[in-house]
Amino acid sequence: MFARIAYRRSLVLLTQRCLLNVSPNTKKLPQLSSQQLTLFQFRQFYQKRSESSTDATITRNIWNKIFGKYLLATNILSSGILMVIGDLVAQEIEYRRHHNELDEFDIKQERYDTKRVFRMFVVGCLQGPLHHYVYKWMDYAMPVRNVKNTLWKILIDQIFMSPACILIFFYSACYLEQRSVQDTNKELCDKFPIIYLMDWAMWPAAQYINFRYLDTKYRVMFVNVCTAVYNIFLSYMKHDY
Known part of the structure; x- marks a missing residue:
C-alpha cells in the first residue's frame, strides 16, 4: 500500500516537472494538485476507453445486421x-x-x-x-x-x-x-x-x-x-x- 502511495506521488511530481519545463517566454503554468492530476488522468483514460467502446459497439452492430437482419x-x-x-x-x-x-x-x-x-x-x-x-x-x-x-x-x-x-x-x-x-x-x-x-x-x-x-x-x-x-x-x- 505504501509503495503504491509513493509511486503515485513520484508520478505526480514527474508530471508537474514536465508541465513546468517550458520556454522562458511562456507563461508559468500553475501547479496542479495530486487530486487534479488524478482526475485529469482518469478523464483521459475514460475518454479513450469510451472511444474504443464506441468503435467496438459500431462494429458489433454492423456484424449483427450482416448476420442477422440482412x-x-x-x-x-x-x-x-x-x-x-x-x-x-x-x-x-x-x-x-x-x-x-x-x-x-x-x-x-x-x-x-x-x-x-x-x-x-x-x-x-x-x-x-x-x-x-x-x-x-x-x-x-x-x-x-x-x-x-x-x-x-x-x-x-x-x-x-x-x-x-x-x-x-x-x-x-x-x-x-x-x-x-x-x-x-x-x-x-x-x-x-x-x-x-x-x-x-x-x-x-x-x-x-x-x-x-x-x-x-x-x-x-x-x-x-x-x-x-x-x-x-x-x-x-x-x-x-
Missing part, C-alpha cells in the same frame, strides 16, 4: 462474390497455361473475360437462396448438433443439394451464354459424373465441420469460403475441360 442478402452476395473469386483464379491459371503453350506473337486472348465474370456472379447469387433456406430447414428439423444429426445433414446435402447446385450452375451459365437446352444437356451429361465424384471427395469433411460446430447464420458463409476453392475446379470444368 442474412439472406449477405448469403446471396457472398455466394456471388466468392464464385467470382474462384472464377478469376481459374481464368488466371488458364491464361498462364495458354501463354506457355502459344507463341507470344500469336496471343490475342485477354487476361480476364469480364462477361464470364459477370455470368459467374449471377450463377453464384442464384445458389445463395437455396443454401440459405435449406440450411435453416435442416437446423429447424434437427436442432441438436450431435454426430447423428450431422451425418444426416451431410447425407441430405450430398444426395439432394449437391446435384441441385450443379444443375443450377450449368443451366444458368449456359442460359446466360445463350446456348440451347440440347447443348446444355450434352455438356451436363459429359461433365456431371466427374464433378459429382469430386464433390463427394471434398464436401463431406467440410460439411461435418459446418453442421457440427457452426451456428446456422454462419453456415452459408462457411460454404461460400470453401466454394471459392471448389469453384476453381468447377469453373475449369465448365469453360476449359
Whole structure:
C-alpha cells in the first residue's frame, strides 16, 4: 500500500516537472494538485476507453445486421462474390497455361473475360437462396448438433443439394451464354459424373465441420469460403475441360 502511495506521488511530481519545463517566454503554468492530476488522468483514460467502446459497439452492430437482419442478402452476395473469386483464379491459371503453350506473337486472348465474370456472379447469387433456406430447414428439423444429426445433414446435402447446385450452375451459365437446352444437356451429361465424384471427395469433411460446430447464420458463409476453392475446379470444368 505504501509503495503504491509513493509511486503515485513520484508520478505526480514527474508530471508537474514536465508541465513546468517550458520556454522562458511562456507563461508559468500553475501547479496542479495530486487530486487534479488524478482526475485529469482518469478523464483521459475514460475518454479513450469510451472511444474504443464506441468503435467496438459500431462494429458489433454492423456484424449483427450482416448476420442477422440482412442474412439472406449477405448469403446471396457472398455466394456471388466468392464464385467470382474462384472464377478469376481459374481464368488466371488458364491464361498462364495458354501463354506457355502459344507463341507470344500469336496471343490475342485477354487476361480476364469480364462477361464470364459477370455470368459467374449471377450463377453464384442464384445458389445463395437455396443454401440459405435449406440450411435453416435442416437446423429447424434437427436442432441438436450431435454426430447423428450431422451425418444426416451431410447425407441430405450430398444426395439432394449437391446435384441441385450443379444443375443450377450449368443451366444458368449456359442460359446466360445463350446456348440451347440440347447443348446444355450434352455438356451436363459429359461433365456431371466427374464433378459429382469430386464433390463427394471434398464436401463431406467440410460439411461435418459446418453442421457440427457452426451456428446456422454462419453456415452459408462457411460454404461460400470453401466454394471459392471448389469453384476453381468447377469453373475449369465448365469453360476449359
